[in-house]
Amino acid sequence: MNMPEIVGLFFKASLLLFFILMVVLILTLAERKALARIQQRKGPNRVGFKGILQPFADALKLLTKEDILPASANKQIFWIAPLAVFLPGFLIWVTIPLAKEVVLANLDMGLFYITAISVLSVMGLLMAGWGSANKWAMIGGLRAAGQLISYEIPFIMAILAIGILAQSFNLKEIVDDQARWPFAIKQPLGLFIFLTAGLAELGRTPFDIHHAESEVVGGPFVEYSGAHWSVFYLAEYMNTFTIAVLTVLLFLGGWQSPVLPFSGIVQTVASLSWFLIKTALVIWVIFWIRGTYPRVRIDQLMSFGWKILVPASFINIFLTASVLYYALPHWVITVVSLGFLGVTFYFIKKGSLAGHKQNTVTIINSSDIRAQLSNRAEV
Amino acid sequence: MPMRESSNISSKREIKAPVVREYLDQRGENLHKILKESISDFPGAEISVSIDMVTVKIDSVQLVKICEFLKYTEKFGFDYLSCITVVDYEEDQERFEMIYHLISIRLHHKMAIKVSLPSNDPTVPSVLGVWKSADWFEREAHDLFGIEFEGRENLPPLLLYEGFEGYPGRKSYPFHDYGEW
Amino acid sequence: MQVHQQVSEYSDAIDLMVNMGPQHPSTHGVFRLVIWVDGERIVKVEPHIGYLHRGSEKICESEQYSQIVTLFDRLDYVGNLNNELAFCLAVEKLTETVVPERAEYIRVILCELNRIASHMLFYGVYGLDAGATTPMLYGFRERERVQELFESVTGARMMHNYIRIGGVKEDVPDDFDENVLVLLDHLKRGIDECDRLLSQNEMFLARTKGVGIITGEDALDYGVTGPALRASGVIEDVRVTDPYSIYSRFDFGIPVGSNGDCWDRYYVRVEEMRESIKIVEQAISDIPNGDISAKVRRIIRPPVGEVFVRTESPRGDLGVFLVSDGSDKPYRVKVRPPSFANLQALEYMLKDTYIADAVLVLGSIDIIMGEVDR
Numbered sequence: 001m002n003m004p005e006i007v008g009l010f011f012k013a014s015l016l017l018f019f020i021l022m023v024v025l026i027l028t029l030a031e032r033k034a035l036a037r038i039q040q041r042k043g044p045n046r047v048g049f050k051g052i053l054q055p056f057a058d059a060l061k062l063l064t065k066e067d068i069l070p071a072s073a074n075k076q077i078f079w080i081a082p083l084a085v086f087l088p089g090f091l092i093w094v095t096i097p098l099a100k101e102v103v104l105a106n107l108d109m110g111l112f113y114i115t116a117i118s119v120l121s122v123m124g125l126l127m128a129g130w131g132s133a134n135k136w137a138m139i140g141g142l143r144a145a146g147q148l149i150s151y152e153i154p155f156i157m158a159i160l161a162i163g164i165l166a167q168s169f170n171l172k173e174i175v176d177d178q179a180r181w182p183f184a185i186k187q188p189l190g191l192f193i194f195l196t197a198g199l200a201e202l203g204r205t206p207f208d209i210h211h212a213e214s215e216v217v218g219g220p221f222v223e224y225s226g227a228h229w230s231v232f233y234l235a236e237y238m239n240t241f242t243i244a245v246l247t248v249l250l251f252l253g254g255w256q257s258p259v260l261p262f263s264g265i266v267q268t269v270a271s272l273s274w275f276l277i278k279t280a281l282v283i284w285v286i287f288w289i290r291g292t293y294p295r296v297r298i299d300q301l302m303s304f305g306w307k308i309l310v311p312a313s314f315i316n317i318f319l320t321a322s323v324l325y326y327a328l329p330h331w332v333i334t335v336v337s338l339g340f341l342g343v344t345f346y347f348i349k350k351g352s353l354a355g356h357k358q359n360t361v362t363i364i365n366s367s368d369i370r371a372q373l374s375n376r377a378e379v
Numbered sequence: 380m381p382m383r384e385s386s387n388i389s390s391k392r393e394i395k396a397p398v399v400r401e402y403l404d405q406r407g408e409n410l411h412k413i414l415k416e417s418i419s420d421f422p423g424a425e426i427s428v429s430i431d432m433v434t435v436k437i438d439s440v441q442l443v444k445i446c447e448f449l450k451y452t453e454k455f456g457f458d459y460l461s462c463i464t465v466v467d468y469e470e471d472q473e474r475f476e477m478i479y480h481l482i483s484i485r486l487h488h489k490m491a492i493k494v495s496l497p498s499n500d501p502t503v504p505s506v507l508g509v510w511k512s513a514d515w516f517e518r519e520a521h522d523l524f525g526i527e528f529e530g531r532e533n534l535p536p537l538l539l540y541e542g543f544e545g546y547p548g549r550k551s552y553p554f555h556d557y558g559e560w
Numbered sequence: 561m562q563v564h565q566q567v568s569e570y571s572d573a574i575d576l577m578v579n580m581g582p583q584h585p586s587t588h589g590v591f592r593l594v595i596w597v598d599g600e601r602i603v604k605v606e607p608h609i610g611y612l613h614r615g616s617e618k619i620c621e622s623e624q625y626s627q628i629v630t631l632f633d634r635l636d637y638v639g640n641l642n643n644e645l646a647f648c649l650a651v652e653k654l655t656e657t658v659v660p661e662r663a664e665y666i667r668v669i670l671c672e673l674n675r676i677a678s679h680m681l682f683y684g685v686y687g688l689d690a691g692a693t694t695p696m697l698y699g700f701r702e703r704e705r706v707q708e709l710f711e712s713v714t715g716a717r718m719m720h721n722y723i724r725i726g727g728v729k730e731d732v733p734d735d736f737d738e739n740v741l742v743l744l745d746h747l748k749r750g751i752d753e754c755d756r757l758l759s760q761n762e763m764f765l766a767r768t769k770g771v772g773i774i775t776g777e778d779a780l781d782y783g784v785t786g787p788a789l790r791a792s793g794v795i796e797d798v799r800v801t802d803p804y805s806i807y808s809r810f811d812f813g814i815p816v817g818s819n820g821d822c823w824d825r826y827y828v829r830v831e832e833m834r835e836s837i838k839i840v841e842q843a844i845s846d847i848p849n850g851d852i853s854a855k856v857r858r859i860i861r862p863p864v865g866e867v868f869v870r871t872e873s874p875r876g877d878l879g880v881f882l883v884s885d886g887s888d889k890p891y892r893v894k895v896r897p898p899s900f901a902n903l904q905a906l907e908y909m910l911k912d913t914y915i916a917d918a919v920l921v922l923g924s925i926d927i928i929m930g931e932v933d934r
Contacts, residue, residue, distance in 0.1 A: 039697035135578045139597075139915070205691060206763055214586040214689050215916050292757075294764050295691025297916045298600050348762070361791075361827045363813035363835070366800045370808070373487060373801065397886075399654060399865030429866045430653060459780045461870070462896035464881050480868055480879065480896070484780060484796050491868065512783025515904050538610040538933060547615060554622060 012104055016093055024237040025055035031237075031287050038291035062233075065226035070133055073223065077131030082224070082231035084124030088117045089239050096245055097172050099255045099272040111169040114246070115156045118201070121235070122148045125210065128220035128232070140219020143298060144203065144210035150305045151200035151207075157313030158194040161187060161320045162250045175254030182253035186330050189316045189337035191251045193309055195285075198243040200305070202236070205290040209298055244282040252278050308344060315340060401428045410488045413454060421445055432480075433490045439503045442494055446509045449481060455488065457481040460506070463516035465524040469550040474498035475526060479506070496526070505530040523548030575603050578915075582611050586689050586919045589929030593906075593918065600914045605907055609900075612933035620893035625651055625860040626725060628893065633719040635895060636931040638681055641667075641674040641710075642873040643931075644723040649804055650869045650880040651725045654862040660851040663727035664806045669740065669843045670713065670722070672836040676747060677706040678874035679829045679836075680754075682926045686826055687758055689923035690767055695758050702750040709743050712736075725860060727853025740844050744837055751833050759827060768822035772909040772921035775820055782908060783901035786876025787828045788925055792820030798872040812838045825924040859888045875899050875926055897931040 029044065029052065036043025044051035069078060095110040097103035107113055122145050129141015162183060166174040174183075184191050200207040211219035221232050248254060255271035296304070316337065323333050403411060411426065411433050418424045418435060424445070425436045437445055449457045461480040468474055473495035482489045494503055505528040506513045518537040520526045525546040528534065536543060545552055575596040581587035590611035596604040616635060620628050632643040645667055652659060659667075680703040687695025707717050713732050714722035722729045733739075758764055774784065776792040789796055797814045799807040815831035817824030862884040870879045876898030883892040902925045909921045 035693065039694050040701065041697060135576060139576075139578070139600075143600075205693075208691065209916070212691060212916070214691060214919050217584060291694050293692060294687065294758075294761060294767060295916075296763055297767055297914055299914065300766055359827070360818045360824055361815050361831055362818070363815050363831060364795060366797075366810070366812050366814060369795060369797075369800045369814065397863040399863045399867070399884075400656065432866075432868055458777075460783060461877065461879055462881065462894065462901075464892070464894040466883055466892045478866075478881070480881070482870075484794060484801075487801055489802070489868075489870075510783070511778075511781045512901050512904060515900060536610070538613040540610070547618060550621075552618075554618060 016104060017090070020090065020093065020238055020241070021234070023241050024234050025059065027237045027241060027283065028058065028233075029055045030283070031290075034284065034287040035291050038288070059230065062230040063227050067226040067228055068223070070223050072133040074131045074133065077127045078223075079228070081124050081128035081131055081220075082228045082235075084127055085121045086124075086231050086235040086238075088120035088124075089235050089242060091117050092242055095171065096242070096249070097175070097254075098245075099268050099275060100172070101268055103172070106170065106172050109169050110171040111159055111163055111174075115152075115159060118242075119148070119152055121239075125220050128224070132220065132223035134223050136216045136218075137220050137222045140210050140212075140216040140222070143216070144220060146298070147200060147203070147207065147210055147301060147305075150302060151197045151309070154193050154305065154309035154313040155197035155201060157310075157317055158187075158190045158197065159250065161190050161313075161317045164317065164320050164324060171249055171254075175249055175256060178253040179256050181330075182251060182256070184251040184253075186333050187251065187316070187320070187337065188334060189312060189341055190320075191247070192341060193313050193316065194251065195247060197305075197309060198247065199286065199289065200301070202239050202243055202286075204240065204286060206293040206296050207301060208295055209301060212295055215295075240283065240286060241279070244279045244286065247282045248275060248278045252282070254278075308348070312340065312344060399430055401430060403428055403431055403433070406487065407431055407433055410490060414490070417448070417452070417455075420448075429491070434493055435490065436493045436495070439494045439496060442492070443504045443506060443509065445492065446479070446506050449490075449492075450509055454486075456483045456485045457488065457490070459484050460510035460512045460516075461489075463513060463520060465520045465526055465548065467524060467548065467550045472497065475501045475524060477503055477520070477526070500527075501525060502527040502529055504528070507531060522546075525549070580918065581608075586923065588685065588922070588927055591903075591922075591927065591929055591932070593922070595915065595918060597915060600916075602910055602913050602915065602918060605910050605918070607903060607906055609903070609929070609932050612929045614934065616934045617893050617895060620890060622889065624888050625862070625890065626858075628890070629724060630719065630721045632895075633721055634930060635897065635934060636873060636875065636878075636899070636928045637718060638928050639674055639678045639874040640718060640720055641670050641723060642871065642878065644720065645671055645805070646869060646871040646873065646878050646880045648723050648725050649871065650867050650882045651860065651862065653869055654865060654867045654882060654884055655725075655856075655860060657726050657854050657856060659727055659854055661806075661848045662731075662850045663852045663854075665843050665847040666728050666732055666852065667723055668805055668807065668810075669840050669847070670710070672839045672843075673706050673709065673740075673743075675836050675874045676833045677703045677710075679833045680706070682829055682923075683754055683758075683826075686920075686923045686926075689919050690758075690764055692758065692761075692764070695754065698750070698754050698757060702747060702754070705743055705746050705750075709739055712739065724853065724856075726856035727851070731852045737844055737847070740840065744840060744844075747833070747837060751830065751837075755830055759830060765823065767916075768826060768920060768924070770819070771822045771913060771917050772825075772924060773819060773821045774905055774909050778908060779820065779905060782905035784876070784905045785898050785901065786872070786874070787815075787832060788825050788876065788902050788905075790815060791817035791824035791828045793818050798870050798877055802870055804869065804871055807839075810839045810842050812836075812842075822920050822924040825926075829926070861886060861888050870896075873898055875928065875931070876902060895931075895934060897934065899925070899927040899929075899931045900934075903927050903932055 033043045044054035047053040047057045092114050094104045095107045095113055125144040126141045129137045162174060163169050165183060165186060166177040168174055203210050211221055221229055224232060255275040257274045319333055319336055414433060415426055418426055421437060421441050423438045427434050449455045459482045461482050464478040466476045468476060475496040477494040479492040496503055503526060505517055515537060517528050518534050521534045522537050522539050523546060575598050577594060577596050579592060580595055581592040582590040592608040594606040595602055616631055620631055629644050629647060632647045633640045636643050680699045684696040684699025711717050714720040774792055776794040779789050779792045780794060793816060795814060795816055800814060812835045815828045817828050864884055864886045866883045868879060868881045870877055878898050879896030881894040882890055885891040906922060906925060910918055
C-alpha cells in the first residue's frame with residue numbers, strides 16, 4: 001500500500017465520519033420534531049429557521065460542558081467506554097453501501113462482518129456501567145448486556161435467512177438480488193424479527209430498559225457529561241441509522257427503484273436519494289414507536305426474546321432453507337411466514353404478555369350506596 | 380344527650396369563650412348508645428361527645444384492649460384507623476393527649492379514643508398490632524412530641540433527620556427563634 | 561476504588577442496596593426509597609420521608625384562622641382547592657357557620673375540576689413512569705385547560721387561596737358558566753383520548769396488570785384511602801359515605817376496582833375524572849344566585865372544642881383535626897394526609913416485584929410529598 005492509497009483511504013474514512021455526524025445531527029432534530037408532532041407541540045423552533053440549527057447549538061453546548069469524572073470511578077475504563085461503544089458502530093459502516101458505487105470496502109463477507117462487529121458495543125456499555133462506580137449505572141450496564149446478547153441471536157438468525165435466500169453475504173449482491181421483489185415480501189417474518197431485535201439492539205422504546213430514565217436514571221450513562229456523554233448519544237443515533245439502513249438493504253431493496261432512467265453519476269445520485277428516502281421511512285417508524293409505546297419490563301423482554309423471537313427466527317431459517325433445498329416457489333415462504341406471524345400475534349394477544357384485556361373497574365352509582373347506607377342506619 | 384365535661388383546654392388561657400355545641404346525627408346516637416353499654420367492661424372509661432364525634436376517654440393500660448375490642452367486635456368493626464394526633468396541653472398535669480380517630484368503613488361509624496399521658500413519662504402502648512396504619516403516625520408522634528411507644532423499640536426518625544435535638548411539635552419548643560438578616 | 565470493592569462485596573452477597581431518591585426522576589418529589597435487590601428482584605424496601613418537612617402544623621398554631629388557608633394550599637400542591645376546603649369546613653363546623661348556597665356550588669365545581677386536574681397530572685406522570693412520553697403531554701394539555709379556568713376565577717394557577725372560611729373569596733367571572741361548559745366538552749374528549757392512548761395498550765397492560773396487588777382488607781389495615789382503596793374493591797368515598805358540603809345532592813358513580821393492582825388504581829382515576837365531570841355538570845346547571853360568603857368576623861374566635869372533618873381529596877381521605885381554645889389562633893391543627901397513610905402500604909405492595917415495578921407501584925399510589933411531609 002503506497003502513500004496516496006493510504007491518504008485516499010484516510011480521506012474516505014473522514015468523509016464517512018463527516019457524513020455520519022451530519023446524519024446524527026439531522027436525526028436528533030428529526031426525532032425531536034417527529035415526537036413533537038406526535039405529542040401536539042412544536043418542538044425546537046428557536047435556533048435558526050424553524051429550529052434547524054438546534055442540533056449545532058446542542059453539540060456546541062455539550063462540547064463546552066465540563067467533563068466530570070466521579071471521584072471513585074475507574075478512570076481508564078470510564079474514559080474508554082464511550083469509544084468502545086462508538087467504534088464498533090462506526091466500523092460497521094466500512095462495508096455498508098449507500099448506492100451502487102458508494103461504499104468504502106465492498107466485503108464479500110459483509111453481513112458476517114457486521115454481525116461480528118456490532119456485538120462488541122455491549123462491552124462498552126458494560127465498561128461504562130462498571131467504570132462509573134454507580135449502582136444504577138451498574139444495573140443499567142448489566143441490563144444492557146443481558147438484553148443485547150439475547151437479542152443478538154434472533155437478529156443474526158434473521159440476517160442468516162437473508163444470506164440463504166440471496167446466496168451471498170455481500171450486501172451489494174443482496175441488493176442486486178432484490179431487483180424484482182424486495183425481500184420484505186419473501187421474508188415478512190424475517191422483517192418482523194429483524195426490526196424487533198434491531199429495536200432491542202438499539203435500546204430504543206419499547207426496549208429502552210437499559211437507560212430507562214424513570215427506572216435506572218439513564219443507566220450506564222448516568223455519570224457521564226459533556227463530550228463523553230455526547231459520544232454515547234452519537235453512537236445511539238448512528239446505530240439507529242445503521243439499523244434503518246440495514247433494514248432497507250436487506251428487506252426493502254436498497255437503492256433498487258421501480259424506474260431509474262438515468263445513467264452514470266446522475267443515476268448514482270438518484271439511487272442514493274431513493275435509498276435515503278426509504279431509510280427515512282424506516283426511521284420514522286422507529287420514532288413513531290417511540291412516541292406511542294411504554295417500556296417493557298426486563299423479564300418480559302427476556303421472555304419475549306427467548307420464547308417468541310428465537311423460535312420464530314429458527315422457523316424462519318428452516319423454512320427458507322427447505323424451500324430453497326426442495327426448489328419450491330418462493331411465495332411458499334411468504335404464505336407460511338404470514339401464517340406464522342398471524343398465529344404469533346394471536347397468541348401474544350391471548351397470552352400472558354398482553355395481560356388480561358378486560359376492564360376490572362366497575363362503576364357503582366352513588367344513589368345505590370346511599371340507599372344501602374340508609375338501610376343500615378338502624379344498627 | 381350526655382353533657383360534655385369541662386374541657387381541659389380552657390385552663391390554658393383565661394378567655395371567656397363559649398364551648399361548642401354537640402349535635403350527634405342518628406348514626407352517632409346509635410353508636411353512643413351501644414358504646415355506652417359495652418364500655419362498662421373497661422374500668423375508667425368515660426364516654427363523651429365533641430360536636431359530632433363520640434369520644435371515649437380511657438386509661439393508657441386499657442388502650443390496646445379497647446382497640447382490639449372495637450376492631451374485632453361485629454357491631455363496631457372499626458377497621459380503619461384514620462389518624463393519631465398528639466395534643467400538647469402544656470400546663471396540665473396530664474400533659475399529652477393522644478387522640479385516635481377510628482372509622483368503620485363497613486358500618487360507617489366514626490369515633491375517637493383519647494388517652495392522657497403525664498409529662499414526665501409520656502408512654503403509651505403501641506396499637507401497631509391492631510392497625511398497621513399506626514406505624515408512621517406513631518413514629519411521627521415520637522419524632523415531634525417525644526411520645527414513647529411500648530412494644531416498639533428504637534423508633535427511627537421519620538420526619539426529622541437523624542440526630543435532631545428536641546421535640547419540635549411541643550408547645551415549649553421555641554418557634555420563632557430565627558432572626559431576620 | 562472503595563466503591564468498587566463495595567459493589568463486588570455486595571454482588572458476592574445476595575443483595576445490592578440501591579437508593580431510589582431523594583434525587584430520582586420517578587419518586588415524585590423528594591422521596592427516598594432504599595431498595596435491596598437481588599439482580600432485578602426487590603428483596604426489601606425501606607421508605608424514608610421527611611425531606612420536605614416544613615412543620616406546617618406547628619406554623620398553623622401561630623397564625624390566625626383566616627391565615628391558615630394559604631398554608632393548606634401548600635400541603636397537597638396539586639389538589640390545593642380540596643385542601644383549602646377541608647380546613648374551611650373544619651372551622652365552619654366549629655363556628656357553626658352556614659355557607660351560602662352559591663358559595664357551596666362554586667366550591668364543589670372548583671374542587672371537582674381540581675380533582676380532574678390532579679388526576680390528569682397523575683395520568684401524565686404515570687405514562688412517563690411506564691416509559692411512554694406521549695401521555696405526559698396529553699395529560700398536561702387537559703390539565704392546562706383547567707388551570708386556565710382556575711386562573712380566571714382565582715387569579716392563581718397553583719396557590720389559589722380562594723376558598724375562605726364562610727364562603728369563597730369573590731364571585732366567579734360573568735362568563736364562568738359558559739367557560740365551564742366549554743371546558744367540560746374539551747375535557748370529555750380529552751379524557752377519552754387519553755384513555756384510548758394508554759389504558760388498553762398491550763405493553764401497559766403487561767406492565768401494570770397483577771403488579772403491586774393489595775387486598776381490600778390489607779389496604780384498610782394500612783390506612784390506604786381514596787382511589788387506591790377503591791381499586792382494591794372497597795366501596796368508600798367520603799363524598800357519599802360521609803357527605804360534606806353539598807355532595808349529597810349530586811348523582812355520580814364511584815369507580816371500584818376488583819384486583820387492587822396498578823392497572824385498577826390507574827383506571828379508577830381515569831373513570832373518576834368522568835364522574836367528576838358529571839358532578840360539575842349537575843352543579844353548573846343548578847347553581848343559584850346570591851351571596852358568596854357568610855358574614856364572618858374578620859378575626860375568628862371559634863368556641864372551645866375539637867373538630868375532626870373528613871373530606872375526599874384527589875388522593876384519598878383528607879382529615880383535619882382542629883383544637884380550639886377560644887382564641888383567634890388554633891391550639892392544635894392536625895392534618896391527616898392521605899398520601900402519608902397510602903405510602904405506608906408501599907412496602908407491602910412491593911413484595912416480590914422488580915425494580916421497574918417499584919416505579920410503577922409508587923406512581924400508582926400517586927403521592928405528593930408536600931402532603932406526606934407537611
